[in-house]
Structures are given as structure tokens and as C-alpha cells.
Amino acid sequence: MAEKILAPLAGKVVAVKINVGDKVEEDDEAMVIEAMKMETEVFVPCNGTVKEVLVKEGASVEEDDVLAVIE
């Protein structure tokens, strides 16, 4: 079952900490988004493997954009 990591808020992706194929656990840090000059961590929602990473560092994201897919 695939689960998406959604952007919890609009901002700029400043760090991507997962790669396709990585084994990840729930609550691992997946990305860092900068909004209002503050860095906010985004966490992995479930255990699994990273199937897709859809954003790169420096990308601007809107709230609820899909950032990555975990399988």
C-alpha cells in the first residue's frame, strides 16, 4: 500500500533527507521546508520503502502537494 507524504504547509524545500529505495520508519525526518523564515521538519507517515521523491531541494511547494511516496 502506498502512502503519500504531503506538504503540511506552503514553503520552500530546503533539504531532502530520503532517496528512492531507502528503508524508512514512521517519524523519520523526510524533508525540511522553510516557511516564514523558519525551518519545519516533515516526517515519514509510516514504515516502508521510498518509492518516489517528487521534489528537489529549492522547490517551492503549496500546502498538500505530494512530496514523496512511501510503499
Place this chain on the structure above:
Amino acid sequence: MENFSELLQTSGFFFLTPGMLVMWVIAFVLIYLAIAKNYEPLLLLPIGFGILLVNLPLANLMAPGEGLLWRFYHYGLQWEVIPPLIFLGLGALTDFGPVLANPRLIFLGAGAQGGVYLTFFIAYFMGFDLKEAATIGIIGGADGPTTIFLATKMAPQLLGSCAVAAYSYMALVPIIQPPIMRLLTTKEERCIRMKKGRKVSHLEKILFPVVAAILLILLVPPSAPLMAMFMLGNLFREAKVVERLTNAAQNELLNIVTIFLGLPVGATMNAENFLQPKVLFIFFLGLFAFMVSTATGLLLAKLMNLFFKDKINPLLGAAGVSAVPMAARVVHKVGAEADKKNYLLMYAMGPNVAGVIGTVIAAGIFLTLLN
């Protein structure tokens, strides 16, 4: 030798007083805090230097009608030019989206003005006159330009100390607010996740500054100078057809007027004006106002939760003070301590920008009632 002592007597050194030296120390402390600690450097650096300059005898920089800093003060502040221009820039920087997405959060921006009014009464009973009390109370709104605007009109003798108090407490938001926030909320409340706000259309964002300007200026006419420019700046931003003006208002213009705001504010702080026991009370009362405003914001959110089915995270109430966006960031951080996957930042921006409007209205109400 005689010539040398004559020269010395016409120099400023001869006229230095101990009070001036004390003011130098205060100036150096502010300059130090700005540079080394990054405390509101955009304001505290020019304010600090302004304090130093006005305490150099014989320079007469604040001499009415002739001094350079007096001209900045007179034409910039007394003529009410600079604070409204700051608000033009702030309007161009403000996104009212979070307010429109969650309109009920506007009330939190009003709730966090509680400290302004409570402190007004306390200051009055402590012996300040009504206009001074209002100026001290407005520090609780944590809005620098509004504090300066009101002080210039109501109690110019308190301008420097109230402005320095307001900007100092704004820099200290991350230290002053969190203990109050933890004290007045339970862990469960801090973990409340906010329900997603509705989508806001472009048309709504354009209409908001126009409608808000009409309603709020009609409601509280003396708030017009600040409100008008705030909403005009926001209309520039949302109209998306005058990007050059939006950028100028946000960047060049805001930066230029910031220079001419800080310097004369500092220059009002000469030794005889500032070194009085009542200045200590101003700092104490200002801090009190700010803490009470934080608390009333939190408590109003809790009160609203008694009536709403979708619970509000009460931490958002603390963002009702208008220190934008520091207070919203603090809310986000304290919320994330309780639940790291709770993202309150954008929700907190709602009460935060509503708080700016709330403080301007509070100032307008004082002007209506006391002038």
C-alpha cells in the same frame, strides 16, 4: 595654553554631564544587543545611535527648527508621515489568506489586546495621565509603528521609552511568551490539530483590503492614517498588476523609512527626559501589558472552544499580539514540542495579522476617546 583651555571650553567635552554618560551606556547596550544578539537590529541600531547623538552636547541635533534630527522627527513623526509609510510596506508584505481561510481566528487578534486596556487602567491608577496611560498600554499590542504613532500624538515625552520598550519586548517574544503559553494550556490542548481552512479565492483577497478599509475606517476614523496605508499596500500586493509598487513598498521604501524612524526616536531620549523613575515603570508596565495580552489571547481561544465543535488549538491565541511573524513562529514551536507533526505556523498567521489590525483599532479607540 590659554588658547587651549578656551578651545576646550567651546568643545562639547566641557559640557558633558553624568546623565549624558549614562545615556551613552544605554545607547551602547542597544547597539550591542542589535549587533551581537541580533535583537531587532533594524530598529535598535538606529535608535541606539540616535540616543548617542542627542547626548553629545552643543551638537544641537534636536534643537527645534534647526537640528538635523529634529527635522527628521518633526517632518517624519510629528507630521505622521513615517508610521503610515511603514504600514504601507507591512500591508504589501502581509498575506491575509490565513485570516480569510479561518475567519473565526480574527477574534483572537482582538482578544490579545486585553493587556492594552488592562494596562491602560493600571497605569492611570498609578498616576500617569490618561494619554500617557494609553501610550503605555499600547506597548502590549507589540506593534512598534503603532506605538510610535500613538505616542507622537498623545504623549511625545514618552515616545523614546515606549518605542524602545515595544521593540525590546518584540525581540524577546520567544522568551516571554512560551512560559505563559505552557502555564495556561494543557498538553492535550497544545496537541489539538487544526482543521484545514477553506480555500481562499483571488477575488476575496482583492476585496478584503478594500472592504476592510471602508468598514474599519468608518468604524474608528482616527485609525485612518495607518489603516488606509496598510490596506493600500495589501491591495498593491493582491492586485498583482503593480508588482513594481508592491516591491518598492516592501523593500526600498520600507528600508528608507525604517532609517528615518529609528534615528529620531532615539534622538528623543536625552538624559533629562529619560533618566526619570517613571521610565522604569513604563518598561515594567509595558512588559506586563505584553504578558497579559498573551494570556488573554490564550484564554479567549479556550473560551471559544466551549462553543465551537471544531476545537481551536488555544496556543493560536498567543499569536494575537501583533509581533509578525515572531509570535506565529513561537506558537508553531511550542505546538511542535507537544506534537512534532502539528503544523500550526500558517494557522497562527491568521490571529497574528488580525492582531496588527486589532492594535491599530485599539490605538484609534484611544484617539477617539481621549482627544
